[in-house]
Amino acid sequence: NAGVTQTPKFQVLKTGQSMTLQCAQDMNHEYMSWYRQDPGMGLRLIHYSVGAGITDQGEVPNGYNVSRSTTEDFPLRLLSAAPSQTSVYFCASSLSRSRPNTEAFFGQGTRLTVV
Amino acid sequence: AQSVSQHNHHVILSEAASLELGCNYSYGGTVNLFWYVQYPGQHLQLLLKYFSGDPLVKGIKGFEAEFIKSKFSFNLRKPSVQWSDTAEYFCAVTGDKLVFGAGTILRVKS
Numbered sequence: 001n002a003g004v005t006q007t008p009k010f011q012v013l014k015t016g017q018s019m020t021l022q023c024a025q026d027m028n029h030e031y032m033s034w035y036r037q038d039p040g041m042g043l044r045l046i047h048y049s050v051g052a053g054i055t056d057q058g059e060v061p062n063g064y065n066v067s068r069s070t071t072e073d074f075p076l077r078l079l080s081a082a083p084s085q086t087s088v089y090f091c092a093s094s095l096s097r098s099r100p101n102t103e104a105f106f107g108q109g110t111r112l113t114v115v
Numbered sequence: 116a117q118s119v120s121q122h123n124h125h126v127i128l129s130e131a132a133s134l135e136l137g138c139n140y141s142y143g144g145t146v147n148l149f150w151y152v153q154y155p156g157q158h159l160q161l162l163l164k165y166f167s168g169d170p171l172v173k174g175i176k177g178f179e180a181e182f183i184k185s186k187f188s189f190n191l192r193k194p195s196v197q198w199s200d201t202a203e204y205f206c207a208v209t210g211d212k213l214v215f216g217a218g219t220i221l222r223v224k225s
Contacts, residue, residue, distance in 0.1 A: 031213075033212070033213060035215070040124060040217060040218075041217055042121075042205060042215045042216050042217035042218045043159075043205065043215040043218075044215075045212060045213070045214060045215075048212050048213075056212075058212065059214075090158065090159070092159075092213070094213070103149075103161050103164060104149075104159075104161075104207075104213055106158045106159045106160075107158065108158050109158055
């Protein structure tokens with residue numbers, strides 16, 4: 001049972017490049033979310049999804065897109081990378097469809113540097 | 116809007132000292148509350164959670180937290196910290212989404 005698998009673990013991008021961070025879970029969880037972690041700011045919610053075909057914006061959605069075509073996958077796309085997007089990104093999933101009122105499981109994180 | 120506030124960003128304690136980390140939240144409806152821990156270089160792990168029932172919840176590694184609804188608080192406690200408790204601690208709350216506080220970095224001196 002792999003849990004939440006997040007790839008890549010490290011990435012360096014040039015300003016203006018685009019890329020997709022992958023997130024997959026094998027626990028049949030309906031709620032999935034993406035966070036960025038920056039020193040002194042905790043984890044800030046980028047986007048979240050309560051089920052396949054349903055996504056919504058979090059606290060810091062600008063510059064990021066998501067889609068949820070299957071229950072298992074929730075990729076995060078950076079459209080045109082900027083140095084301000086240098087951060088550590090975490091994907092998380094939890095069981096509940098309507099509200100995330102169960103434990104969240106986290107991926108290992110992606111350390112992204114934009115130069 | 117849903118939000119979480121953690122009172123201290125950095126805490127330094129000696130081994131065997133008692134720990135209390137403050138957490139307050141804002142949300143107009145029913146909430147579920149969590150404390151997560153992140154050890155250096157690792158991802159977040161669940162320490163404890165509160166959904167309903169007894170407002171004093173016990174978690175792993177001797178941690179406990181108390182939910183005080185009237186104060187919108189969920190403070191984390193441990194009677195005697197160890198060097199291995201050095202980590203960053205995050206309070207989190209779910210209303211319609213899972214939101215985290217800014218974190219508290221705990222350093223325990225041996």
